[in-house]
Amino acid sequence: MLYELRNLKKIYDGRTVLDLEQLSLDRGKIxxxxxxxxxxxxTLLEIMAFLSGPSSGEVWFExxxxxxxxxxxxxxxxxxxxxxxxxxxxxxRVWKNVAFPLRIRGASKAKRERIVEELLDLVGMGAxxxxxxxxxxxxxxxxxxxxxxxxxxxxxVLLDEPTANVDVENQIAIERIMQEINQKKGISVIFxxxxxxxxxRLADETVFLxxxxxxxxxxxxxxxxHIETERNGCKQCILQYGLKLGVDSPKSGxxxxxxxxxxxxxxxxxxxxxxxxxxxxxxxxxxxxxxxxRALVDVGIPLSVLIPKEVFGDLGLEMGAEVWLTCPVESxxxx
Amino acid sequence: MDFLIDSFLSAMLLIGSLDPGLxxxxxxxLKVSCTSTLIASVIGVPGGxxxxxxxxxxxxxLITILNTLLAxxxxxxxxxxxxxxxxxxxxxxxxxxxxxxAMIIGQVILIIPIVATFTISAVSRIDDRYxxxxxxxxxxxxxxxxxxxxxxxxxxxxxxxxxFGRVIAEVGISMMLGGNVRGFTRTMTTAMALExxxxxxxxxxxxxxxxxxxxxxxxxxFNYFQGKVRV
Numbered sequence: 001m002l003y004e005l006r007n008l009k010k011i012y013d014g015r016t017v018l019d020l021e022q023l024s025l026d027r028g029k030i031x032x033x034x035x036x037x038x039x040x041x042x043t044l045l046e047i048m049a050f051l052s053g054p055s056s057g058e059v060w061f062e063x064x065x066x067x068x069x070x071x072x073x074x075x076x077x078x079x080x081x082x083x084x085x086x087x088x089x090x091x092x093r094v095w096k097n098v099a100f101p102l103r104i105r106g107a108s109k110a111k112r113e114r115i116v117e118e119l120l121d122l123v124g125m126g127a128x129x130x131x132x133x134x135x136x137x138x139x140x141x142x143x144x145x146x147x148x149x150x151x152x153x154x155x156x157v158l159l160d161e162p163t164a165n166v167d168v169e170n171q172i173a174i175e176r177i178m179q180e181i182n183q184k185k186g187i188s189v190i191f192x193x194x195x196x197x198x199x200x201r202l203a204d205e206t207v208f209l210x211x212x213x214x215x216x217x218x219x220x221x222x223x224x225x226h227i228e229t230e231r232n233g234c235k236q237c238i239l240q241y242g243l244k245l246g247v248d249s250p251k252s253g254x255x256x257x258x259x260x261x262x263x264x265x266x267x268x269x270x271x272x273x274x275x276x277x278x279x280x281x282x283x284x285x286x287x288x289x290x291x292x293x294r295a296l297v298d299v300g301i302p303l304s305v306l307i308p309k310e311v312f313g314d315l316g317l318e319m320g321a322e323v324w325l326t327c328p329v330e331s332x333x334x335x
Numbered sequence: 336m337d338f339l340i341d342s343f344l345s346a347m348l349l350i351g352s353l354d355p356g357l358x359x360x361x362x363x364x365l366k367v368s369c370t371s372t373l374i375a376s377v378i379g380v381p382g383g384x385x386x387x388x389x390x391x392x393x394x395x396x397l398i399t400i401l402n403t404l405l406a407x408x409x410x411x412x413x414x415x416x417x418x419x420x421x422x423x424x425x426x427x428x429x430x431x432x433x434x435x436x437a438m439i440i441g442q443v444i445l446i447i448p449i450v451a452t453f454t455i456s457a458v459s460r461i462d463d464r465y466x467x468x469x470x471x472x473x474x475x476x477x478x479x480x481x482x483x484x485x486x487x488x489x490x491x492x493x494x495x496x497x498x499f500g501r502v503i504a505e506v507g508i509s510m511m512l513g514g515n516v517r518g519f520t521r522t523m524t525t526a527m528a529l530e531x532x533x534x535x536x537x538x539x540x541x542x543x544x545x546x547x548x549x550x551x552x553x554x555x556x557f558n559y560f561q562g563k564v565r566v
Binding site for chain 2: 046084086
């Protein structure tokens with residue numbers, strides 16, 4: 001076990017931004033922390049990077065309980081490195097930025113030169129060694145920041161939304177680097193994202209965070225709505241977009257719901273679809289995701305559906321086609 | 336007007352001829368001012384850094400006091416130090432009065448608030464991501480602090496330039512604690528005051544031009560230094 005977090009809470013100005021009962025993360029994997037803005041992803045990364053302590057609870061790293069109060073965290077920080085969402089480079093040359101972790105570890109000049117060159121090549125920035133760091137673009141900055149992080153020879157690399165502010169070319173490069181350092185160097189990679197597709201493409205494991213908590217259901221298809229009880233006692237959630245969904249929840253009034261995309265059924269005709277929570281929509285996007293296909297259907301709101309590949313083959317769906325979606329009551333979580 | 340132009344031309348001739356008396360005065364000025372700036376920087380830069388990055392009770396009050404001390408009149412510092420180093424003062428036994436050391440003590444007191452407040456301002460503006468980055472790549476506290484100072488170097492250099500400008504141009508402390516002793520504690524400003532009193536307007540103007548020239552040279556040096564490290 002790499003990390004074990006128990007009853008972890010982080011409170012800022014009286015507001016609980018992180019509240020994790022239990023979370024375990026394994027060594028040697030690529031793990032994604034998936035959640036919307038404000039889910040507590042960055043706060044969690046900073047705690048895991050030992051840059052900030054929790055307000056309460058325990059953090060265990062490699063079976064060792066981390067004591068944030070003593071301030072003696074350098075030996076742990078030298079195993080884990082954080083690359084921030086908007087990385088900042090020291091106002092010097094690119095080369096010196098990457099050499100900084102090596103210099104503070106007392107590496108010889110020859111060793112520094114060899115490693116820096118190697119790392120800049122790895123991130124595709126070999127030609128930029130003598131460039132001024134603050135003249136680089138966002139994507140280039142992020143790649144140099146990753147090279148600098150790797151110069152620490154870490155066991156764990158934490159990346160906070162590593163591709164959030166970069167173009168497609170840099171996004172591909174960064175994702176390749178993440179996979180390469182995990183597979184070739186055996187470094188555990190933990191990254192945050194709000195991109196479900198990126199998480200499923202890169203991560204061996206995904207942790208869903210919502211409002212500071214590990215979400216039981218999949219963070220996807222989240223909508224705001226209002227629950228009303230009908231005359232027959234059934235409850236309906238009326239989404240902001242006018243869509244009505246039958247739900248099974250003791251709650252009433254304003255709520256948020258999530259619809260599990262793997263539980264939504266898709267068919268090409270009404271006859272194949274059951275009556276409850278059935279909507280007609282238009283297929284607007286298809287994405288290949290390992291053993292599944294993700295379909296995005298516009299039913300007034302964009303609804304994501306995960307279809308096993310063997311089922312997808314039988315359905316014969318085409319882009320722009322009219323489809324029917326059924327959301328079983330069990331697939332809807334109210335919170 | 337002719338009188339002013341004549342004085343200016345005579346002053347230029349005096350400087351051009353490298354008059355030994357003039358060079359001696361410039362030498363004392365530079366020695367005292369550079370020493371006091373160096374000492375104040377050694378105290379003020381780390382002091383400002385610690386104040387900026389530490390949390391302690393009455394921090395705001397301390398910063399307000401330091402800001403107030405920016406307006407400290409030189410004669411007040413002169414009087415204050417005089418009370419301690421005069422024969423009757425508690426440091427009277429060290430016989431410091433009317434020596435360059437006394438001037439340096441007074442000038443250091445005068446400019447520590449300048450160096451400290453400018454440093455506080457410079458390092459407070461540094462993006463917190465620099466601190467986090469240094470820590471996460473494994474820097475210890477000293478290495479992190481050094482890195483932050485490096486990032487704030489232009490602001491800190493400005494603090495030192497401002498402090499040097501204050502001491503090279505001050506007259507109150509130099510006169511009260513140095514005594515304007517020729518060849519020993521006579522600086523450009525005290526000499527100017529004296530020559531003015533004597534009606535030697537030419538030498539006064541020459542010293543004034545020299546003072547501006549020295550300040551210009553120091554600023555050129557710092558600009559060159561900043562250009563060298565701006566990578």
